[in-house]
Amino acid sequence: MKKIQLLVTTLASAFTLATAPAATFEDVQFWVGTGSHRAALVIDWNDGKTAESLLWGYRWDGAATGFDMFQAVVSADPRLFAHLGTFSFGTAVMGIGYDLNASGGFDVNPALNFAADGWRVDPGTDEFFDDARVATDADDHYREGWSSGYWSYYVKAATEASWGYASSGASDRVLSDGAWDGWSFAPNFADSAPSAPIAAVPEPATLTLAWLGGALWLRVRRRRHSDNGSGH
Numbered sequence: 001m002k003k004i005q006l007l008v009t010t011l012a013s014a015f016t017l018a019t020a021p022a023a024t025f026e027d028v029q030f031w032v033g034t035g036s037h038r039a040a041l042v043i044d045w046n047d048g049k050t051a052e053s054l055l056w057g058y059r060w061d062g063a064a065t066g067f068d069m070f071q072a073v074v075s076a077d078p079r080l081f082a083h084l085g086t087f088s089f090g091t092a093v094m095g096i097g098y099d100l101n102a103s104g105g106f107d108v109n110p111a112l113n114f115a116a117d118g119w120r121v122d123p124g125t126d127e128f129f130d131d132a133r134v135a136t137d138a139d140d141h142y143r144e145g146w147s148s149g150y151w152s153y154y155v156k157a158a159t160e161a162s163w164g165y166a167s168s169g170a171s172d173r174v175l176s177d178g179a180w181d182g183w184s185f186a187p188n189f190a191d192s193a194p195s196a197p198i199a200a201v202p203e204p205a206t207l208t209l210a211w212l213g214g215a216l217w218l219r220v221r222r223r224r225h226s227d228n229g230s231g232h
């Protein structure tokens with residue numbers, strides 16, 4: 001009986017290892033929102049640039065959709081940009097861009113006037129979308145899909161699960177605690193699940209503040225320590 005149990009455990013571990021994702025919630029460095037629930041967002045540009053697939057985390061309370069998470073992350077990350085189209089059936093993600101080399105600037109050609117929070121919304125007609133639109137900076141990410149490709153939407157309920165093609169749009173996707181959403185660009189409409197992502201990081205200014213906070217804390221600790229020392 002014990003032997004059988006051991007065998008089952010070994011098989012289960014082997015299975016877990018074989019399907020283990022390269023990213024978990026512990027890998028997330030850029031968290032957006034607050035709350036007791038958490039979900040992960042992966043965006044894969046499939047453009048061969050390093051890293052082509054990036055990871056963010058989202059926290060919330062109550063109810064939230066996949067689109068709520070996408071919207072919150074784009075608004076919070078100053079390096080992330082989205083070009084949306086409004087159609088009779090709803091809003092679609094047409095283009096996504098990212099200041100990959102953290103140069104502090106991001107633009108596209110043909111030009112779009114992104115709002116300060118990274119959004120640009122256009123009516124869903126031919127004149128506003130262009131698959132040939134590229135990032136002005138060749139080291140940045142930008143993919144747009146209208147006639148020769150599109151942003152495919154993948155979901156999974158937990159870190160260990162396999163990605164599945166979403167059965168609904170992001171605004172109808174109700175997020176559950178521990179869920180993952182993935183946007184993966186499909187050139188020539190050949191969609192593929194998001195590849196293992198690298199964690200997106202907060203912009204340098206935020207990091208500097210965090211570092212300064214740490215440095216101040218160290219100073220306080222040192223001072224306390226020397227105060228104790230002088231007491232002897």
Ligand SMILES: [Ca+2]
Binds near residue numbers: 099
């Ligand atoms: Ca740039």
